[in-house]
Amino acid sequence: MRRLPIVPTIIVLIAVGVMIRLGVWQLDRMHEKEAMLARYTAAQAAGTEMPFPTKPDSVEAALYHHSALDCLGASNPTSRSGRNANGDAGIAQIVTCRLGNGASVEVVLGVGQTPATVAWAGGKVTGWIAPGPKLIADPPLAGLTANARPDPNDIPNNHWSYAIQWFLFAAVALIIYVIALRKRWRER
Template structure:
C-alpha cells in the first residue's frame, strides 16, 4: 500500500506483518457479519411461517404420517383411549418456582393408526404418583386438543436420556414407544392444551415456540469489530516524518 499524506505532518506507513494480519481478519469479520444478516432474514421468514402455522384451525391428526415435518407446530385433534398405566415422566422447567414433571401418556387411537404420545403437561413433584391425581386419569374415549411437535434432537449441552431411568430428559418417540411396549408409535408428540384434565392435573401446555432471534445483534457486533480493527490499524501506522539532521 503506497504512503499517503494525511495532514498534520503525518504519513500512513503500514507495516507488512500488521497488514498481513489485519486484512484477512477484517475480511473474515465482514463475512461473518454478512452471514448473520442473511441468517436474520431467514429467521424472520421462519418466525412468520411458524406464527401462520400455529394460527391455523385445529385439524385431525392423520392416521398415517409419512413426513412429520409439515405437521410440526400445527394445532391438531386426536381421539382414542389414554393408556394411563403406561404413562412416563419428562423433565420439566420449574413452574412458579415449583419443581415438577411433564406427564407423557400414550393414546391408543380410535381410527386404528399408530399410538400417539400425548404430553399432558405439568404436575408438581408431590403429584408424581398417578394415585395422587386420580381425577385426571379419565377413562374411555377422549379427544385431545393440542399442538403437534417434532421431538428436538439432543444437543451437546443437553444430556441425553439414560436407558432404564424413571424420568426422561427429552422426548424421544421411538425410545419412549419401545419403553411403553407399543408396537408402533407416531413420529410426533401432541402437546395437550390446558384445561382438558379433570381436576386440573396434568395442567396441559401453553403453545410454546423457542426461536431466539439475535442475528441483528451478532451482525452489528461483527461489523463493529471490523470497523474498530481498521481504525486501530490506521491510527497505529500514522507516523511523523523523521526530522532532518
C-alpha cells in the same frame, strides 16, 4: 516514506472481510428466522389439524399445528418446570407415548403444582405440536391444569444484534490496526 507491511495488512484485511461476511450472514439468518416465525404464527392461527410428525424431515412443517394421536401406552413419566395457560409457574407432567406405528412421542399432559408424577395409562390426545417435537395436550389430561399454548414468539430472533457485533468487531480490528501502524511509523 510510510510503507504498509504487506503480510500483516493482508491478514488484517482478510480477518475484517470474514467478520463483515459473518455480519451479512447474520442479517440473512434474521430474515430467514422472521419468515419461519411468520410461518409458525400462521400455522397456529389456521388451527388446521396435522398428523403428528414421526419422521425428522416432517417436523418443521408440522410445528405449531393442532394434532391428535392415540397413545397406546404411556411410559417414562417425568416432570419439568412449566407454565399453565394463565402464565403461572408450575410443574409440567410429561410422558412418552407409544403409537401404533411403533414410534414414541413426548406428550405434555398438563401442569400441576407438585413434582410428583401423575399416573396416566394412555388414550386419545389432542393438542399442539411444539419443538422437540412434542405434543402439548389441549385439553389437559390426568386432572392437570391447562398447559401454556406453545408460542412461536418464545423463539429468540437475536440475529440483528449478532450482525452488529460482527460489524463492530471488524471496525475495531481496523481501528486497532491503524493505531498500531501510526505508532510504528512514529517510532521510525
